[in-house]
Amino acid sequence: MNETAVTIRGLTKAFGGREVIRNCSMTVEKGSIYGFMGKNGAGKTTVFKILLGLLQPTAGAATVLGMDSVKQNLDILKRTGSLIETPIFYEHLSATENLQIHLDYMGITNSDIIGTLEMVGLPKVGAQPVSTFSLGMRQRLAIARALIHKPELLILDEPVNGLDPVGIREMRELLCNLVKEREITILLSSHILSEIEQTANRIGVIVNGTVVQEVIPQEIRKRYAGGLEEYFMTITKGGNENE
Numbered sequence: 001m002n003e004t005a006v007t008i009r010g011l012t013k014a015f016g017g018r019e020v021i022r023n024c025s026m027t028v029e030k031g032s033i034y035g036f037m038g039k040n041g042a043g044k045t046t047v048f049k050i051l052l053g054l055l056q057p058t059a060g061a062a063t064v065l066g067m068d069s070v071k072q073n074l075d076i077l078k079r080t081g082s083l084i085e086t087p088i089f090y091e092h093l094s095a096t097e098n099l100q101i102h103l104d105y106m107g108i109t110n111s112d113i114i115g116t117l118e119m120v121g122l123p124k125v126g127a128q129p130v131s132t133f134s135l136g137m138r139q140r141l142a143i144a145r146a147l148i149h150k151p152e153l154l155i156l157d158e159p160v161n162g163l164d165p166v167g168i169r170e171m172r173e174l175l176c177n178l179v180k181e182r183e184i185t186i187l188l189s190s191h192i193l194s195e196i197e198q199t200a201n202r203i204g205v206i207v208n209g210t211v212v213q214e215v216i217p218q219e220i221r222k223r224y225a226g227g228l229e230e231y232f233m234t235i236t237k238g239g240n241e242n243e
């Protein structure tokens with residue numbers, strides 16, 4: 001049996017008495033790419049924030065790399081790289097300086113900033129202030145920051161957001177290579193179904209704060225002639241009360 005990188009059981013999160021995550025369970029196997037799909041407001045970002053210890057669950061539990069998301073959140077942050085919502089940088093500082101600050105914060109002295117910038121497709125702009133970066137360049141830098149401390153797990157909320165078609169393909173190749181070469185686990189959300197289809201080993205669909213299905217892409221192709229789009233429309237129909 002595969003080991004798990006993330007286990008969520010009976011998770012509930014309420015904001016001001018309104019439950020946006022409801023009795024939610026999911027399992028992410030180590031060394032895999034898990035595609036997390038759901039309509040706007042279904043609860044993907046909230047689940048990611050709970051996994052990273054940025055939000056506390058109202059009920060239930062989340063375990064990340066064997067650690068409890070509430071009690072061991074600092075250890076989780078050290079062993080995990082993440083990109084959640086719009087990345088924030090020190091605008092007047094260069095890409096290299098931003099990565100160095102992150103490494104200092106993580107207490108890491110020995111890391112390859114130049115190699116990481118190259119890996120994400122920013123080979124020549126390390127010295128440039130982030131204020132001059134385009135949306136796609138910022139997204140690449142955010143991925144570099146998520147990767148630079150060599151995490152075992154990457155949690156990426158819409159990582160291809162803002163990338164052009166070339167960038168999207170490069171990101172796909174990068175993520176697949178990371179799993180192959182570094183044996184890391186990737187949990188990512190995306191509204192671009194073709195991206196999920198081409199990268200994920202396993203797919204989880206969240207509807208109104210509950211993961212309603214976890215499946216492998218081959219199973220979807222077998223059962224739905226229209227592929228992932230038809231599957232998504234079928235599973236999520238009935239709307240989203242969280243919207």
Ligand SMILES: Nc1ncnc2c1ncn2[C@@H]1O[C@H](COP(=O)(O)OP(=O)(O)OP(=O)(O)O)[C@@H](O)[C@H]1O
Pocket residue numbers: 015020038039040041042043044045046047242243
């Ligand atoms: N801090 C908060 N306070 C109150 N409600 C919140 C808070 N954060 C999220 N919500 C609500 O929780 C629900 C789930 O939001 P979440 O951002 O997790 O959805 P999502 O699936 O990531 O959506 P999207 O695809 O649009 O990014 C939404 O109804 C949102 O308004």
